[in-house]
Structure formats: structure tokens, C-alpha cells
């Protein structure tokens with residue numbers, strides 16, 4: 001599903017020349033494009049919940065989108081506390097929800 005993907009942007013251009021890669025989030029494969037952050041790639045595929053709050057279990061996702069709040073933290077290739085909003089995608093990236101402080 002790519003329902004939220006912007007394919008033709010007046011400033012950024014089109015996706016035609018962007019390299020497509022596949023990332024996995026909680027073992028589900030998703031398409032991503034060169035220049036995406038983890039957060040933008042997952043949001044483009046309709047994924048809004050990146051983790052659950054440790055105490056209450058409420059869903060968390062992109063909040064500030066500039067690296068300040070850490071609400072978007074995920075685990076990438078076994079490394080905790082990776083901010084999805086700041087981290088560019090790479091092919092074969094294995095992303096898991098959660099990510100402890």
C-alpha cells in the first residue's frame with residue numbers, strides 16, 4: 001500500500017529517478033525511496049504507530065519530526081533508540097517497533 005506517497009512534488013520533483021529499496025518493519029516489508037527517512041517511508045505506507053508507550057501502551061509515532069522528542073524511536077538492525085524521523089533508509093534495513101531509552 002502506498003496511498004500516502006507524494007509522487008510528483010513541485011519542489012522535490014518526481015519519484016521517477018529515485019532508487020527504490022525495501023525495508024522491513026516488524027517483519028513486514030515496505031517500499032522506500034532514496035531520500036526517505038524511516039518515518040517518511042513508513043508513513044507513506046500508512047504506518048503511523050512506531051512504538052507503544054512503556055507504561056500505558058498507548059501508540060506513539062511522529063510528533064516533532066525534527067529529532068527533539070524521541071517519540072519516533074525504533075530499533076534498527078538491533079540498535080535501540082534510533083529516531084525514525086532523522087534516519088535515512090537503506091536497503092535491507094530491519095526496523096522493529098519500540099526502542100528503549
Ligand code: FES
Pocket residue numbers: 061062063064065066067068069070071072073083084085086
Ligand atoms: S518525531 Fe520527534 S524525534 Fe522523531
